[in-house]
Amino acid sequence: MKMWGNKIQTLITALCLVLLSSCVGDLTSVTSSVTDLTDSSNSGSSSGRSNVGGDNSTRGVNPNxxxxxKDNPIALSGNNNLSANENLGKYLSRNEDFITSNNQLLESCSAKGVTRTNxxxxxxxSNANFFSPSDNRWGFSTTTSYFRQVQAFGSVRDIINKFHSDLVFSYNYGLSYPYxxxxxxxxxxxxxxxxxFKQNTSLGIDGxxxxxxxxxxxxxxxFSPSRLEICLGKLTVANNLYIxxxxxxxxxxxxxxxxQIMLNTRNTASGLTxxxxTNLGYQFYDEAGGIGEGLADFFSFYMNYRGHFGEWALGRFLxxxxxxxxxxxxxxxxxxxxxxxxxxxxxxxxYDPNFPTERLEDIHYSGQIISHFMVALVKSIQSNCSMTRENATQRVMHLLMETFAHLGDQTALGYDGAPEYTINHSPDHAHDWISTVNPINFRSFMQVFSKYFKYTLGNSSLNxxxxxxxxxxxxxSLVDDYGxxxxxxxxxxxxxxxxxHAGINTSVTPSERVKTVLIDKSYLKLDSRPGKPKAFIIDDQEDISAAMDSLKASGQIASVSGMIDPNFAYNNGNGKISPGEVVGLSLSLYNNSNSPMAGVQVLANDWDHTKGGKPCxxxxxxxxxxxEGAADLTSGEGVEGGCDFVTEYNGSNTLAEPNEELAPVCFVEINETSSTQWYQQSKLLTKIGLDSSYCLGGSDSTDDCFVRAIKGADSANYSIIDPKSTWAETLVNENGVPTFNFNNVIxxxxxxxxxxGTVFNCRMRARFTNCDDCFHDEDNGNDNYKDKEFSGAKPFRVINFSFTVID
Amino acid sequence: MKLKYLAIFALIGVIGALIYYISHKDQHIASWETFEKTQKDKVKHHKSTSAELKKINAKKETKRVPANIKRERVFLGKNKKQINEFINQPASDWKEKLGHNLLDHRLPGTKVFIKEVSGNIKVENGKGRYVEKVIVTTITAEGKQYSFNALADSETGKVLNTWNRTIHEEFGNKPNRGMSANPVY
Structure with a gap:
């Protein structure tokens, strides 16, 4: 008995000790001291361009x-066929690098004497802790997570420092010279x-x-701009291969x-909330997204002056x-x-250079046009201005910084001290302009970029x-070479x-436009060829369910009407439009010109096309x-409220424009006793005696009660349409049929x-980037349209699509 | 002897309670909340756990705003002025309503995580609307993760706007979002 008692006592004591030790493990501080005693970085091999002659273990480097x-292993080794199991330590430099004097991989950044902590x-x-090495020595074997963290820190720190240095240069330049x-x-x-990024410690926003x-x-x-995180994953082609x-x-x-920072500098600096x-790109494919990807590629050239990106992580294995x-x-x-x-x-x-015979609608491929232009411009500045590569790159970055500060401006001023709103309509509507109504595309980007080029390097007063x-x-000529x-x-x-339309507005030399083709918008129309579809309908339950799930998941759309069944039970996949469905509509737009059209956009958002509730x-x-119910033109024209008057406040200023309104795109046909008339949808509500609470948007939204484009998915983008073709005929998969992505559908x-049996007509607007009269006001010397015009019809091709709702 | 065993068991009890407290003390991270759509189209709601936050790579909270401090709402946009009329009133359960709204028309197995950023006032046609800025992270039923900022009505939880969506590279096989379409003649 005593023996068993002693054994039990021993067991309990041991258990307590075990429990206590795990308890102590939970109680340790958030950082743990790490020492890497291995020296696998030094393989003794003589191959490779740079060898670590020293010791990259923790003890082999000095504190901090x-x-x-400094570049990817392919570039450092000169070996395009580098093995996935290659010892990356061979490509570390012999000299040590300063990492940080902080005890964590977390630091401040400074620009022009101003410091941003953390x-x-x-x-x-994941939710890992920052780690702290012994004696602040940051040397680790390249096969360890610790090394990868140091690698990331060094790469990120280097580009941030350079970016801030060049931002200071750009700022000083802009404030020093008269433009x-x-x-x-x-x-x-x-x-x-x-x-x-903004920091607000009282709100817990650390930035x-x-x-x-x-x-x-x-x-x-x-990159997550909402959570300010960059996530670098793993390649599945081999073990221990990290991006x-x-x-x-x-x-x-x-x-x-x-x-993101450059687009929002004016917004942040304004002090307004x-x-x-402002974001760059709002759909799976749009030209703003393509520009963003091309510029992101260019940031690689910005660091290593090499005209290729991703040879190791992307090229070698994928x-x-x-x-x-x-x-x-x-x-x-x-x-x-x-x-x-x-x-x-x-x-x-x-164009994908890895698969040049395929044609793919993807922002990473269209972005190559911008990345190639930017690199070519650096080279051109080098040769024409006798500048070093570094200085030429700095000048190009300066132009980009100016361009994005202007294009992303939600104060709508465009520059300090502007006498009126010069870009993005007005603060109340700037986001709509940037995201949908007049988004950043290849044209607007290049026009603003070129303006700043003209102000600076092209300025004969500055020399x-x-x-x-x-x-x-x-x-x-160079810009034209790139179309x-x-x-x-x-x-x-x-x-x-x-x-x-006042003041200075310099024209481009028309004779320089040799390769670039501008097309009249009249050449874009709904396909009316015999036997050809005028549109495509997506109403399969599984497709729609997956689409809505994905669009909500990514945040592109905020919500679906509560009148729609949560499981899309009414979607029957019969290719028709039926009550209770969510349908995807892709208009079959035909390019009747002899040149490709690109950046084609169809808009189904509300616009200024009614008067007194009747269609103009x-x-x-x-x-x-x-x-058939058109608005009365016999009076009230030439003033606000008239069909010939475009709202100057996008229909939102009831004091200044009490008669101006924006209206949804879809009208309903109602058979009256003597004729058939077109009405806003609120009329149907009255006719069938339905309570307004059954409207898709609720009682407050009766003009789009029955058919409504989902906000966020109320525009479609098509990357390119070949001459004498539709988009569906231009981009086909290996089976010869088009693949409709979310951006191709409203x-x-x-x-x-x-x-x-109810008939609807939806009056939408379309345009494309290389369009002449979509952007140039020939009544005003081919100047850009004023921002207000994009509330109306002038910059667009008006496209009508009628359909009957069937059971 | 009996006293000895009683003391040991008491010690074990104290240690056990201590361990439970330590392992659970940060299990509920106050500013993140989880909403999950179940197979029966119901929505479950709870404070986000450490394990869930680890899965979505959420930053470990380093500072919490004291609950007893009244939030000052910031006006959004240019029109910062005295507003006498509001079109809504803040509701205490706005976040729960938001979670339900985010999971409407979503597939079962979807999870959304909501983190408050700030309370604001948006001016619409001269009237004020109480709104909440949040960060939303979603894990789809297939396990894909997205994040974005959202503006929600403080009374109904309805999402008014979204922005700052994640930019994915997807270097490998690009996901096929192709949909089958029927021609209309």
Whole structure:
């Protein structure tokens, strides 16, 4: 008994000790001291361009130091066939690198004497803690997570430092020379620094950009602007192959973060709290997204001056790397740095150099046009201005910073001290303009970028190009080589209501537009060829359910009407439009010209096309007839409220414009006793005696009671349409049929209470980027349309689509 | 002897309670909340656990705003002025309503995580609307993760706007979002 008692006592004591030790483990501080005693980085091999002659173990470096790769292993080794199991330690430099004197991979950043604490940091992944090495020595074997974190930290830190240095240069330049800089004067305000993400400690917003080096995602990386995180995942092709080992990809991701910062500098510096930040790209495919990807690629060139991105993480194992110069061996035959050989718009919009015979609608491929242009411009500045590569790159970055500060401005001023709103309509509607109504595309980007080029390097009063000015003829010629001379003037006078057509507005030399083709919008129309579809309908339950799930998941759409069954039970997949369905509509737009159209956009958002609740028939579509319910034109014209008057406040100022309104795109046909008339949908509500609470948007929204485009999915984008073709005939898969992605479709909600047999007509607007009269007001010297015009019909092709709702 | 065993068992009890407290003390991270759509189209709701936050790579909270401090709402946009009329009133359960709204028309197995950012006032046609800025992270039924900012009505939880969506690279096989379409003649 005593023996068993002693044994039990011993067992309990041991148990207590075990429990206590695990308890102590939970109670340790958030950081743990790490020492890597291994020295696997030094293989003794003599191959490779740089060897670590020293010891990259923790004890082998001095305090605050370590080592990390300055480029990807392919570039460092010169071996395009590097094995996935290669010892990356061979490509670390012999000299140690300063990592940080902090005890964590978390540091401040400074620009122009202003410091942002906790600017950026690195962890391995998930909810991990920051780690602290022994004696602050950051040397680790390249096979460890600790090394990967140091690698990420070094790569991110290097590009942030360079970016901030160049932002200071750009800011100083803009404030020093007599041109309208877009930089806000308080860009480097200590109380509200706009050179980094916003910080508000009272709200718990730390504004820290965190990079995860060992993120738990496969063959993927991402930047989250909502959570300020960069996630660098793992490649599945081999074990222990991490994307972070390719710094060009890290720089690409940080490039997305920089795009976000640059677009919002004026918004942040204004001190106002806007509803949203400005983003670059709002759909699965749109041109703003393509520009963003091209610029993110360019941020790799920005760091290593190499015209290729992702050779190791993407190219070696996934055949997905991307060149940025036409003389890259990856390019298809025929691509060259000559005028006809440039990666030009729009022909190269769907081009993937890894699979050159395929045509793919993807922002990463269309973005190559921008990345190639940017690199070519650096080279051109080098040669024409006798600048070093570094200085030329800095100048190009300066132009980009100015361009984005202007284009993303939700104060709508465009520059400090502007006498009126010159861009993005007005603060109340800036986000709608940027996201849908007049979004950033290849044309607007190049026009604003070129304006700043003209203000600076092309300015003969400044003579900043080797003692003179960069020839604007030479510049326009280069832009045209890329098919990007899509603008007829530099639009120095902006898009404002009062001065939008006044003051200086320099024209582009027409003879320089050789390769770029501008097409009249009249050549875009609904396909009317015999035997050809005029549209495509998607109403399969599984497809619609998956689409709505994905669009809500990604945040592209906010909600679906409560009148729609939660499981889309009414979706019957019969290719018709039936009550209770959500349907995807893709208009079959036909390019009747002899040149490709690109950046085609169809809008189904509310616009200014009614008067007194009746449809105006004063547009090119001549719909409807006066006898069919068109608005009365015998009085009230030429003033606000008239069909010939475009709202100056996008229909939102009931004091200044009590008779102006925006109306939904879809009207309903109602048979009256003597005729058939077209009405806004509220009329049908009355006719069938339905309570307004059954409207798709509730009682307050009766004009789109029965058929409504889902906000966020109320526009469609098509990357390219070949001559004499539709999009569906242009981009077909290997089976010869088109693949409709979400951006190719406008999603409509169809109220279950619609009487079968009811006819609707939806009057939508369409345009494309290389369109002449979609952007150039020939009544005002081909100046840009004023922003207000985009509430109306002038910049668009009006497209009508009628359908009958069947049971 | 009996006293000895009683003391040991008491010690074990104390240690056990201590361990439970330590392992659970940060299990509910106050600012993140989880909403999950079940197979029966119901919505479950709870404070986000450490394990869930680890899955969505959520940052570990380093500072919490004291609950007893009244939030000052910031006006959104240019029109910061005295507003005398409001079109809604803040509801205490706005976040729960938001979670339900986010999961409407979503597939079973979907999870959304909501984190408050700030309370604001949006001016619409001269009237004020109480709104909430949040960060939403979604894990789809297939396990894909997305994040974005959203503006929600403080009374109904209805999502008014979304922005700052995640930019995915998807280097490998790009997901096929192709939909089958029927031609209309």
């Amino acid at each position: 130091n370590g080592r990390y790769l 600017c950026h940091g690195v962890k391995s992944a 309208q800089t877009a930089h806000p004067v308080n860009l480097f305000s200590s109380s509200n620094p706009a050179f980094w 820290t950009l965190l990079t995860y080096s060992d993120c738990d995602i496969d063959d993927n990386a991402f 972070v080992s390719d710094p060009t990809v890290t720089w690409h991701e940080v490039g997305h973060a920089f795009n 806007f509803v949203h930040d 055949r997905a790397s991307r060149p940025m110069e036409e003389n890259d061996p990856l390019h298809a035959p025929g691509v060259s740095e000559s005028t006809p050989g440039r990666i030009s718009y729009p022909d190269f919009v769907p 900043h190009c080797n003692g003179g000015a960069f020839s604007m003829t030479t510049y326009e 990007l001379l899509l603008f007829k003037t530099y639009n120095e006078n902006g898009n404002g209501l009062v001065n939008g 028939n004063t547009f090119e579509d001549n719909w409807p007839l006066a006898s 999603f409509f909600e169809i109220n279950p209470w619609i009487p079968p």
